[in-house]
Amino acid sequence: MPRLSSPRSGCPIANTLEIVGDRWSLVILRDMVNGKRRYSDFLASPEGITTNVLADRLAMLERQGIIASEPYQRRPQRFEYGLTEKGWGLLPVLQEICRWGNRFIDGTWVAPDAFMRRKPGVSDEER
Amino acid sequence: MPRLSSPRSGCPIANTLEIVGDRWSLVILRDMVNGKRRYSDFLASPEGITTNVLADRLAMLERQGIIASEPYQRRPQRFEYGLTEKGWGLLPVLQEICRWGNRFIDGTWVAPDAFMRRKPGVSDEER
Numbered sequence: 732m733p734r735l736s737s738p739r740s741g742c743p744i745a746n747t748l749e750i751v752g753d754r755w756s757l758v759i760l761r762d763m764v765n766g767k768r769r770y771s772d773f774l775a776s777p778e779g780i781t782t783n784v785l786a787d788r789l790a791m792l793e794r795q796g797i798i799a800s801e802p803y804q805r806r807p808q809r810f811e812y813g814l815t816e817k818g819w820g821l822l823p824v825l826q827e828i829c830r831w832g833n834r835f836i837d838g839t840w841v842a843p844d845a846f847m848r849r850k851p852g853v854s855d856e857e858r
Numbered sequence: 859m860p861r862l863s864s865p866r867s868g869c870p871i872a873n874t875l876e877i878v879g880d881r882w883s884l885v886i887l888r889d890m891v892n893g894k895r896r897y898s899d900f901l902a903s904p905e906g907i908t909t910n911v912l913a914d915r916l917a918m919l920e921r922q923g924i925i926a927s928e929p930y931q932r933r934p935q936r937f938e939y940g941l942t943e944k945g946w947g948l949l950p951v952l953q954e955i956c957r958w959g960n961r962f963i964d965g966t967w968v969a970p971d972a973f974m975r976r977k978p979g980v981s982d983e984e985r
Contacts, residue, residue, distance in 0.1 A: 738965075739906065740905050740967075741966050742885070742959075743955070743956045743957075743960045743967065743969060744885060744959060745881075746966050747955045747956075748880075748882075748884060748885065748955070752881040752884070753879055753880065753881075754876060754879040757879070758869070758872050761871050776867075777869070778869070817962045820958050823958075824951065827950040827951040827953075828874045828875070828951055831870070831947050831951060832869075833870045834947060835944045836874065836877075838865075838868060840867075840868040840870065842870060
């Protein structure tokens, strides 16, 4: 697995945040857990990610081996994105974040049981 | 509990990241779980947080009710910081991040059992 060129320390928390410690990366991974695969799907999410932030994060997550892409169309070439094993490994992090948000931030949507009980694996659409 | 003035959506993940979705907040909370309480303790951590980032995050985390401060010295007045119930609620998030870092990022320190098995509550020093 790629290591960061200049880690802040050996702490697994600090190193993980170096990769996904921002406002968007885990939101994109949430969408992939929920079966979204295409650029336009991610752009359509209610948080309103901008195209340049999305492109930047997708490239970074792929470079880190957290997601993988494959072309689904030529001319213009377009890609679908999905979680790797390393990406699915972040599902428990997403679930605990969800639990905390529901408990401590008023008015957040209650996460569907299917998401909270989800195990790493293929997306709903592929079942 | 305070809601954000303009949440990106009702998603508990997006809302949580709006608060702690950065490279530093969860590192500071890690330190508090491990019993650090003072400004100088946080500055001494190996990640090398700068004073202005630290001051900014402490103020934000306190405003969000995730940490609380109390003065331990007058002239100059100095504060100690600790986790509230809402802050301790992030412990499972920290633990899952730790687990992921240890599994997928080469060379990270293995988190002590005491940290991984830790339940929300008082810090080691207070036991």
